[in-house]
Amino acid sequence: MKDLFLKRKQAFRKECLGYLRYVLNDHFVLFLLVLLGFLAYQYSQLLQDFPENHWPILLFVGITSVLLLLWGGIATYMEAPDKLFLLVGEEEIKLHLKRQTGISLVFxxxxxxxxxxxxxxxxxxxxxxxxVFLVYVLLLGVGKYFLFRQKASKFFTETGLDWDYVISQESKRKQVLLRFFALFTQVKGISNSVKRRAYLDFILKAVQK
Structure with missing residues (x-):
């Protein structure tokens, strides 16, 4: 089982590295260097002439911290046929998911x-x-731990493993990466899906069927 998921991981990483060379082309790298230089200069100017009112800085740090806390997912490398062909090895799959949760958390x-x-x-x-800064980093690390623990708990039900949920989450994770690469080159394996936005149902009431 370990060899199977190791091959999948290596294959997907190889695919991503193949697309990455189209992303990091000469023009984009030059743009990134200019952008990073501009941001570094503005950051140094801010530190040299630091404002007395700290609330805007604290607000920016708070919003960025929340976004960093929510950033990231668990890489399981599960595929749709697994719920049929790997059903007999469900206990091994559970161990694999727990191991991948730990690896993804550390990363x-x-x-x-x-x-x-x-x-x-x-x-x-x-x-x-x-x-104070070290405590702040530690608290966000603890928050990341509980967030990943909560994400991993959705993989399991009272009766066993929720195969459909695990497979769908992995598919979404891969699609996010592939759609990013698709901004720069043609990418294989992109699928489209429809998601209902129930909070916009009131718009349909104003339109005839």
């Missing part, structure tokens, strides 16, 4: 921490000190 916690380190100068400029 996204690392990514989240890297972005949060950019806020360290802001905390120091506001006078909070390094210990």
């Amino acid at each position: 996204w916690f690392f990514v989240q921490t890297l972005f949060l380190l950019l806020f360290a100068p802001l905390f120091l400029a506001m006078g909070y000190g390094l210990p």
